[in-house]
Amino acid sequence: MSATRNKDIRYEVIRSRRATADIVIERDGRVLVRAPESIPDERIEDLVEAKRYWIYKNLAEWRDLNATRVLREYRNGEGFLYLGRSYRLLLVADQEEPLLLKNGRFCLRRDLADRGEIEAAKAAFRNYHIARGSERIRQRVDYYAPKIGVTPRDINVRELGNRWASCSPNGSLAFHWKCMMAPQTIIDYIVVHELCHFHHLDHTDAFWNEVDKVMPTYGERKEWLRVHGAGLDV
Known part of the structure; x- marks a missing residue:
């Protein structure tokens, strides 16, 4: 409307x-x-x-x-984020996987960049982060859920448009794959944030008090995400 x-x-x-x-x-x-x-x-x-x-x-x-959003190019030496660290890109020819992180570099199969089709290279990063995020974020949910006293029904990592995460009425959690570009402390904040929505759907004082019980430093992490969130992109 x-x-x-x-x-x-x-x-x-x-x-x-x-x-x-x-x-x-x-x-x-x-x-x-x-x-x-x-x-x-x-x-x-x-x-x-x-x-x-x-x-x-x-x-x-x-x-x-x-205004300070980073526009990354798929060429040797460009920096791409993973768990809060920037790794230089290396275009390689002899690699079966579209994208690997090894020897301190993101190794992207050269043919994906040489096509000139940005979407193919972006898809490689998206799929990589989804695969790693599905395991890591599930571990963090399993760690924090008992502290908050909730039991999620399902957890998945996918494209979420302009949301970092979501909590559905049936108890399913979804996380944006770009969360995996943030430091672990920020991922934990996003996890705790969504888990607390099981108790309070709104962002009321009661909700933030629930977050504070588990993560007293949530304010600093929330601010980091607000300031740096636009740079978590490929």
């Missing part, structure tokens, strides 16, 4: 079984209003109007952060 009274602020509304409404700026700069199913459109417009300054301020900050 687009705003009517707030014509200068474009936003979308996602309704779900939640108690309160809030506004978030997505990673692609979209303004998203997450609202209870029963709340009328007029109340949502009132909320957007009341948060007008906050929305402008955060959109300006989003533009500043994304």
